[in-house]
Every structure is written in structure tokens, then in C-alpha cells.
Amino acid sequence: MMSDPLVRLYGAVAFANGFPLLSGVDLELSPRSLIVVTGANGAGKTSLLRLLGGLLALSSGEGMVCGVDLAAGDLRQLRRRVGWLGHEGSFYADLSVKENLRFCAVALARPVTEIDAVLERVGLAARADTTTKQLSAGQRRRLGLAWLLLRRAELWLLDEPYASLDDQGRTFFDDLLGEVTNAGATVVVSAHDPLRNARLELRTIHLAGGRVKED
Template sequence: MNPPVAELEEAVVLTGGFPVLAGVTLVLEPATLTVVVGANGAGKTSLLRLLGGLDPLARGRGVVAGVDLANGDRRLLRRRVGWLGHEGSFYDDLSVAENLRFAARALRRPLEDVAPALARVGLADRAATATRRLSAGQRRRLALAWLLVRRPELWLLDEPYASLDDAGRALLDELLVDVVAAGATVVASAHDPLRSTQSRRTLTLAGGRVVGES
């Protein structure tokens, strides 16, 4: 049996001295899809950022992808996770394809992966378009293509359905099924529990703590 991808025990994350995560304990098994739901300020984004090594662990214990969050090199962890955030995640003055080639080169992935990733998310005809000219939904699709090129072990998706139209949402659902089947672990935050119908697990956060699980 494969070891868990992530284990948190009473994990606390502070922002300006305030505990945005106030003692979260959870285990993420490999090749699973977990949806984190909760109101604004519940700590969903903070949990994802902690799992991605983007924010430091203030107290408690945590190991993600074999990296100790308290003492390990979080840069090593970051190379193994893929992040899809709320905001625009790209260099606006580069084209769609250039942004993906930058990521591929940084991670020493084959540049040949760029075109199939763009085709998969329906942006093949936008490869030469400046990223700043994309709509919000297209930027979201580009973010998904970035993750496809990266092929991370752990996908961290913050409100992944935001800005996507119905076709985009269907594409994302289909893509998540595929990446989980391929062995990746996915953690996605959402306001709307209905969006988590295909999840094997749903965590409910409130006040920086896990208050429910189904």
C-alpha cells in the first residue's frame, strides 16, 4: 500500500498573527479526489497553500509528498504540486504557448507536451495570443493546461470552477477523473458542495478547522 500523499496533525498557519488554519488534522491518500468546502474565510485557500508549501507551518506537524513542512525544503515540495489559484497565474505579456513553454523548460518537461495540453483544454487556436487578451474562462483553461504540462503528483485547485462556462466545467470534471485515474491526488476548494458530486471525500472547513467530513 502506498503511503499517504499528505498527513497533517493539528496544523496551524498564521497570517499576520491570526490563525487562518487553527489546528487541521487530515490524511490524503494517493489517487484520490478531495473537495474542501466552506464559507469565505473558512481557511480553504490557506489549507491548499499549506499543502503546496506556499505558506509556512506555524505549529503542529505535517508531511506532504515526503517533505516535512516544519523542517524540510518547501521548494522541493513545490516542484511536486500544481497550483491553480483565484488570480491570473501567468505572465500577461507572454503568449499562451510561451507561458506553457516557460513552465515546461523550468521543470525540464518536453516542449512537445505543450500543444497536446492546449488542445485538451480547447486553446489550440489561441496558442499565439497574448495572455492578457484571454477572457477569465480562457485563463482558467490555460491554468489547467499549465497543470497538464507539469503533471504534478498533487493538484491543488482553489475554486477551480470559477469563471468556467458549462463546457469548461464539464472539461474540468472529465480531466479530474483522468488525472486521479492516472495516480495523481487532487484537492479542490469550492463554495458549492453540489460541485463535489464526483468526489470520494468532502471536507467542511469553518474557522480554520475541519468541522465535517463525508
């Protein structure tokens, strides 16, 4: 039996400062799936992810994500159910790895006792007391994963997560995405080029000009 889509967008349009970022996106995403959104610079990849995370307002059209209406629902409720990993770095630079995760855990009322296990899982246990600004780009990505694992988000939104990752980091990332998808999460990844990883069951969506061109 087909499960209800976790994401439904019909003619979704979004603007920022009067400039159209998304110009009529139609999309349905099933739970427990791994979706790669590709496209050139300015195609609308980050904007689509931000819309799905309740971080960008829906200007017109219809949208339902995790059961929350993007036009009329409580976006704060939606945001608590998604995990966001941006390509700019997503943490307080002057806090340590552990302090950043503790902030996240307390904010979401998650047990702080899980932090050590999560750090172990992403290979950052030895860096727990290092300030985030002292981490390498790859280590910051791993911290991003730790942040997402701690949250147990239903919908993972990863904006160009493979940037600045070496081969080992990419393999680790792929394995983890496969695991969390199997565990029930839906993962949406933006990337410039289609991913070619035989171990992952992917759906690739190509954006151009703020619309879905290929699915």
C-alpha cells in the same frame, strides 16, 4: 491494502501577519483521490491549499506532504511536485499562451514538444499565440489546466477552479479531474459549496474557523 497517505496533517496551525489562518487541522489524504474542501469565506480553504503546496509556513503542529516535512523539509522540493491553480489567474499577462507554457516547461526541464499536445487537449490550440491578458476568464482556466498537465504534478491544488466557468467548461474540468485522478494524481479542490457530480468519486471536507468541521 491501504496505501500510505500523500498528506498527513496533525494539529496544523498557520499564521499570516499574526492572524491565525489555520487553527489545528487534522487531515489525511490518500493518493489517487479527489477531495473537495468547502467552507464559507475566511474558513481557511485557500490557506489549507497553500499549506499543502508549501506556499504557507506551518507555524505549529505536524505536516507531511508528498514525503516532505512541512516543518523541517525543503519546501522548494515540495513545490516542484505540486501544481497550483489560483482563482486570481496564474500567468504572465503579457506573454502568449505558448510562451507561458514554454516558461513552465523549461523551468521544470520538461520537453517543450509536449506543449502543442497539451494545448490541443484543453482546447486552446487556436489561441496559442494570443497574449494571456486577451483570454476570457474561462480560457485562462483552461490555460491553468494546460500548465498543470504539462507539469505532471503529483498533487493538484485548485483554488475555486469553477469560478467563471460555463456548463461546458465545468463538464470539461470534471472529466479532466476524473482522468488525472485515475492516472495517479491527487486533486484537492476548494469550493464554496459541495460539488454534486455523480461521475466523480469525491471526498468532501468542510472547514470552518480554520479547522476541519466535517469529513
